[in-house]
Amino acid sequence: MKTVKALTGNDAVSYAMKQINPDVVAAYPITPQTSIVEKFSDYVANGEVDTEMILVESEHSAMSACVGSSAAGARTMTATSSQGLALMWEVVYIAAGLRLPIVMPIVNRALSAPINIHCDHSDVMGIRDSGWIHLFCENAQETYENTIQAIRIAEHPDVQLPVSVNLDGFIISHEVANVEIYDDKPVKDFVGAFRPRVSALNLRSPVTVGPLDLQDYYFEHRRQVADAMVKSLNVIKEINAEFNKKFGRLYKVIEGYRLEDADACIVGLGSTMGTLKDLVDNARKAGKKIGFLKITVFRPFPKEDIVSALKGLKAIAVLDRADSVNAMGGPLFGDIRCALYGASSAPVINYIYGLGGRELTEQDINKIIDDTLAAARTGKTVPEPAYIGVRE
Amino acid sequence: MNSDLKRPKGWKELPAGAVLPAGTAVEYHTGSWRTFKPVWIEKKCIHCLQCWIICPDFSVLVKDQKFDRFDYDHCKGCGLCAYICPVKGKAIVMEKEVKE
Numbered sequence A: 001m002k003t004v005k006a007l008t009g010n011d012a013v014s015y016a017m018k019q020i021n022p023d024v025v026a027a028y029p030i031t032p033q034t035s036i037v038e039k040f041s042d043y044v045a046n047g048e049v050d051t052e053m054i055l056v057e058s059e060h061s062a063m064s065a066c067v068g069s070s071a072a073g074a075r076t077m078t079a080t081s082s083q084g085l086a087l088m089w090e091v092v093y094i095a096a097g098l099r100l101p102i103v104m105p106i107v108n109r110a111l112s113a114p115i116n117i118h119c120d121h122s123d124v125m126g127i128r129d130s131g132w133i134h135l136f137c138e139n140a141q142e143t144y145e146n147t148i149q150a151i152r153i154a155e156h157p158d159v160q161l162p163v164s165v166n167l168d169g170f171i172i173s174h175e176v177a178n179v180e181i182y183d184d185k186p187v188k189d190f191v192g193a194f195r196p197r198v199s200a201l202n203l204r205s206p207v208t209v210g211p212l213d214l215q216d217y218y219f220e221h222r223r224q225v226a227d228a229m230v231k232s233l234n235v236i237k238e239i240n241a242e243f244n245k246k247f248g249r250l251y252k253v254i255e256g257y258r259l260e261d262a263d264a265c266i267v268g269l270g271s272t273m274g275t276l277k278d279l280v281d282n283a284r285k286a287g288k289k290i291g292f293l294k295i296t297v298f299r300p301f302p303k304e305d306i307v308s309a310l311k312g313l314k315a316i317a318v319l320d321r322a323d324s325v326n327a328m329g330g331p332l333f334g335d336i337r338c339a340l341y342g343a344s345s346a347p348v349i350n351y352i353y354g355l356g357g358r359e360l361t362e363q364d365i366n367k368i369i370d371d372t373l374a375a376a377r378t379g380k381t382v383p384e385p386a387y388i389g390v391r392e
Numbered sequence B: 001m002n003s004d005l006k007r008p009k010g011w012k013e014l015p016a017g018a019v020l021p022a023g024t025a026v027e028y029h030t031g032s033w034r035t036f037k038p039v040w041i042e043k044k045c046i047h048c049l050q051c052w053i054i055c056p057d058f059s060v061l062v063k064d065q066k067f068d069r070f071d072y073d074h075c076k077g078c079g080l081c082a083y084i085c086p087v088k089g090k091a092i093v094m095e096k097e098v099k100e
C-alpha cells in the first residue's frame, strides 16, 4: 500500500493535492511555491484530477476566488509564499471570519525588503492571528501527510477554519527526499467527501455570506473563531490518531525527542527540528543531557501539552525563524514563555535565526546546546533575543 | 428573521461565520441616514422610469409600469433620481429632510 518515490517537498504537496482532488484550486505562481501549482496543473491538464483550476492575476485574486468558491460549497485549495501571502493578507482574514475550510500550503520565505527568496517564517507569522490553523512540517514526508490531514481538520464540523501547511522554502520545498506515498483509495477514503456548511449558490435556500457586521455582531463572530480554534486542538488530535492508525504513523501536535531524562530542551518549528535530531544525538554521545520539542501545531497553540512536556526541565531555548523586532522576543518564544508562566521558573532563552535563508550551522546549534545546558546549571539566561548566525 | 435581528443573539447562538438568511438588508432602515428627501410631483411625471433605473437602493417603487411611490424606509436621499429626471422643471425635487 506504500510506494517510495523520490519527491521534492513541493512535489509531495502536489501529490497530496492530486489524491485529495479538490473541486477548485485558484493560485498564482511565486518562488518557491511555484512548482506546487505547476505540477498540479499537469495533473489537471492530464485529466488526473477533475479540479477546476483558476489561474488568477495575483494572490489577492487567488484568495478571493478561493473565498467565493469555498462559500459556494466547493472543496478549495491554493498555495503561496512570502510576498504572495502578503498580497493575500486582507482576504486571508476574510476566509477565517467566514469560516471557510480552505487549505493552503505556504512555502515559507522571507519578506522584502531587501528582496530575498529564501526561507524564514516571517510570511506565516504575519497571518498568525488571522484565525487560520497553522501546521509546520519537518520534511517532505510531513508535507504530504499534513496536507492530507489538513483537509479533514479544516472541514470538521467543530472547526470550519482554514488551514495553512507550512514548509520551509527551498530546504523542504526543493530538496528531493524519499517520500512514502499511499495508494489513492485509502487516502481518498481518509479524506472523504466534502459536506459544505454553506452553499451560497443554492437557489432553494439562499443565504447572505459576509454581510456588514458592525458594533452589534462583529465581536460575536470573532469570538466564535476563537472558540473554534480552541475546539480544533482535540479535533486535530483525533484526526492524527485516525491517520496514525490507518497509515502506521506517529503524528502528534507536539513531538518531544529525548526529553525523558533531559536537563534542557530546544523548542522550534519546521525543518530545523530534523537537523536537531542528529545534533542532539551527537551531544548525547558526549554526555550532554539535551532534547528537543518540535511544535507541529502552532495554532491552535497546544499550551497544556507543551507545559507538560517542558515543566520538569531546567532550561529551555526557543528558536524563532522570524523576528518580532524588539517585541519580547520572537513569536514562538512569546507563546512558550507565557505558557510556562507559573508552571516553571526555568530560564527560557530566545534565539532568532535563519532570516532570509541564513544557514543555522552545526556550530551554531552546538553553541545553543552548550549555552542552554549552562543556563540549566546556573539558572542564568542569556540576553534576549540572541541573534544567532548573524555577522557582528 | 425579523425577530432574529431585533433580539441580538450571543456568540453561542449565532450561526457561524456571518452567514445569514438572504435579503436581511430589508430590515436595515437606511432611510434614517437621509439629509435630503426626494419628493415626487405627480402632474409633471411622464413615467419614463429613469429614476427607477438609476436608484442605487431600489427605492423607487413601480406599479403597473408607472411610478408609484418612494420607499422612504430605504431611500438614502442621494438625489440621483432627481438628477436623472428628464422632465423640464423636474418631476422629482429634493427637499430638506425634517426629522420628527
Ligand code: SF4
Residues within 6 Å of the ligand: B037, B038, B054, B055, B056, B057, B058, B059, B060, B070, B074, B075, B076, B077, B078, B079, B080, B081, B082
Ligand atoms: S434619492 Fe437616491 S436613494 Fe432616494 S429614491 Fe432617489 S435615487 Fe433612490
Ligand code: SF4
Residues within 6 Å of the ligand: B040, B044, B045, B046, B047, B048, B049, B050, B051, B052, B067, B081, B084, B085, B086, B087, B091, B092
Ligand atoms: S424620472 Fe421623472 S418623469 Fe421619469 S418616472 Fe421618474 S419622476 Fe417620472
